[in-house]
Amino acid sequence: MTDPRRALPSMTALLESEPGRALLTDAPRSLVLDAIRATLDDARRGGPRFDAAGEWLAQAASRVLDMQRLSLRPVLNATGVVLHTNLGRAPLATAAIDAMVRVASGYSNLEYDIDAGTRGSRYVHAVSLLRELTGAEDALVVNNNAGALVLALDTLARGRDAIVSRGELVEIGGSFRVPEIMEKGGARLVEVGTTNRTHLADYQRAISADTGAIVRVHRSNFALEGYVAEASAGELASLCDERGVPLIHDLGSGLMISLASLGLTGEPTAREAASHGGTLVTMSGDKLLGGPQCGIMLGTHAVIERLRENPLARAFRVDKLTLAALEATLALYREPPRALAEIPTLAMLGATVDSLRVRGEALLQQLGAITGVGISLDESTASVGGGAFPVAKIPSLAIALACESATKAERALRAGTPAVIGRVDGGRVLLDLRTIPSRDDELLRGAILAAFAS
């Protein structure tokens, strides 16, 4: 079929052929033209040439499909990292998705007071649930936790000192470093203590008439062990109270209930963090909380009111879909067992190894034999991710694929639809089942078969 001497068909002939007209009814004309042109250009440069119009158009149709594919699309997270920032952090609960669809499909009372029949405020939504669930006096929801910190510093410490421990000047993700964010908030960074030890007295000595705030940052993605010391949130709150200085506590991940029943301990809940007097707590909505991307601020009515009045609050404001998803997610926490079952991040963290084994064995059976590939169900270690419980190793199970080239297989899995993101370890591809929802097992099976068929 590839005869370089053969003449190329004309664009017009291809468009007017029967398969050409069929493709035009399925896809926008501009895309079809671009795809045919690219296919013909390809042939001119030595690519495949065909006899029938149908073959040319089949080639063009596959290009059209590629062009129509949206940039942002679902993937299967087989990494075993439950809160994977690169893979969109928390998948949402069904209740949250339903709430978003309801609000997105029409108008809402986003900034309308239905009882009074007058203009309302978007800042009221989610506030009563946050107060009820955390005990905080008041709350404000912004776009993300980084924004929350900038807003807090700009409001409380612009042009003044912000005191922070040297042990907490951390980098959280690619683009988030505590000292840089503090600078963006307009505060002068005053470092106290040392990398491994910071005492209450260090903060005491640093407080002056120029102090805007003390900032406490959750270390999130690493643990300090050995000869270490730090002032507790409670001690810092008392000191701040005594000296009339605000305490900003960046909690990182928004832990709403204790996960001790899942073997995850040692991190404060939002309620505990908010229980220390005048502390302003900031946290993410899409980490352990398991909701949409947002930054949640909890504090006294007086402080939250100042934050709301800062013009920056307008720049960091959340949209209605976020508020809808957040409220519906928070509502699940009224019944903790329901939160553990229905919020996907918590359900994934809570899945027993036995339940993963049942799924894994069924998958192996359904996969059957694939030529040249050794398939087994292997022990694996999952992690929480998203800056919470950084040292927790969660026992898990992975589909292990041993084949001639694990890197090639990993690439083929990534190139499929949906893309499967796994990891290469010891010359095999490991697909951790903990981060795959059970309803996607069939999709995973199809993706594995397709990857090795290609």
Ligand SMILES: *Cc1c(COP(=O)(O)O)cnc(C)c1O
């Ligand atoms: C993740 C994290 C942030 C950043 O939160 P975003 O919601 O991603 O902006 C800030 N501080 C801490 C301690 C974190 O763990």
